[in-house]
Amino acid sequence: MPRVPILSRAELAEADRDIYDDYERVRGVQPSVIHRAIANAPDILRAYMPISNALRFETRLDARLRELAIVMVGHLTGSAYEVEAHARFAIKAGVPQAQLDQLPEFASSPVYGDRERAVLRYAAEVTRRNQVSSGVLAALQAEFDQEEITELALQVGFYNTVVRILGAFAIQPERRS
Amino acid sequence: MTESPGSRSAEARNLATVGEDLDGPLFSAMAEAPRLARAYFEFGAGLIKSCGLDPALRELAIAMTLAACGAQSMARxxxxxxxxxxxxxxxxxxxxxFEDEPGFAEPEKAVLRFARESALGVSVSAEIYGGLQDWFDVRSQAAIALLVAYYAGLAHIAVPLGAEP
Known part of the structure; x- marks a missing residue:
């Protein structure tokens, strides 16, 4: 059970309901549990949404690679919510189910190409020990330009933020019928 | 990207609010993705401005978080x-x-325990989170959790990008 209330639109002050309205307009769905938890500090949710939306909708990095990196962050930090939520996004973006299933063996599994493996190695090293070896950087530089690498770094950093929010609030996966 | 002097100064203000600057290594490292960098620091500035925590304690909690994530110069x-x-x-x-330093009051210790555990362990035990609940209302708990999470994320950008000497 989450440690903070999961607020509905009706539970927000009237002056803050536009945050949820904007969310639905931009994303086409109702706010998810993590955002409804952050809404306990509505001014902070207001500051949070632009970067969250920018990382989702305004990057050049291939969405399949972005989602693989995010699922890897969730997998390595034991964040079931993050894994479930972004596995759905990954499938929607075109990631084969086999690439999600074999994340624990990404270093040796034949289901990944060089680009996927370079992204996953970066996400794994940063999340595990917040360091990147020269080999991992070289593999990224061989496949991506500097803008894409910077975007990847921001995605991995941001989702290391997200898993800590989930961990603090003890938020579990959203069950969908 | 063409930027007006006004947007440049707004950017500088946001960076200063989160403890960075336009000429610093972190912003330079993010320069290849300027729109994202701007949004990232706007989030941080908004968080700092509305965090509500005592400013000195806020900075101690940030320093604890950054140090736990290996960003020692940012922590300093x-x-x-x-x-x-x-x-x-x-x-x-x-x-x-801090546990052995008598100058820290119990609410301060609760924040620092939370910051260290969240930064290092990602998940936070019921006991540690309960320490926050003992001293802070729900809004403040959310603000503290977001503050620590933001700086842990920032450390996970700065260190791998080489912006943490």
Missing amino acids: RHLALAGSLGADAAKIERLQD
Whole structure:
């Protein structure tokens, strides 16, 4: 059970309901549990949404690679919510189910190409020990330009933020019928 | 990207609010993705402005988070900020040993325990989170959790991008 209330639109002050309205307009769905938890500090949710939306909708990095990196962050930090939520996004973006299933063996599994493996190695090293070896950087530089690498770094950093929010609030996966 | 002097100064203000600057290594490292960098620091500035935590304690919690994530030079900058905002020298010097430092009050210890566990462990035990619940209302708990999570994320950008000497 989450440690903070999961607020509905009706539970927000009237002056803050536009945050949820904007969310639905931009994303086409109702706010998810993590955002409804952050809404306990509505001014902070207001500051949070632009970067969250920018990382989702305004990057050049291939969405399949972005989602693989995010699922890897969730997998390595034991964040079931993050894994479930972004596995759905990954499938929607075109990631084969086999690439999600074999994340624990990404270093040796034949289901990944060089680009996927370079992204996953970066996400794994940063999340595990917040360091990147020269080999991992070289593999990224061989496949991506500097803008894409910077975007990847921001995605991995941001989702290391997200898993800590989930961990603090003890938020579990959203069950969908 | 063409930028007006006004947007440049707004950017500088956001960076200063989160303890960075336009000429610093972190912003330079993010320069290849300027729109994202701007949004990232706007989030941080918004968080700092509406966090509600005592500013000196806020900076100590940030320093604890950054140090736990291996961003030592950023941590030192925030310790200096804590000092400029009124944190006692003993608290700054003994931050990593806060449990044994009598100058720290219980609510401060609750924040620092939370910051260390969240930064290092990602998940936070019921006991540690309960310490926050003992002293802070739900809004403040959310603000503290987001503050620590933001700086942990920032450390996970700065260190791998080589912006943490």
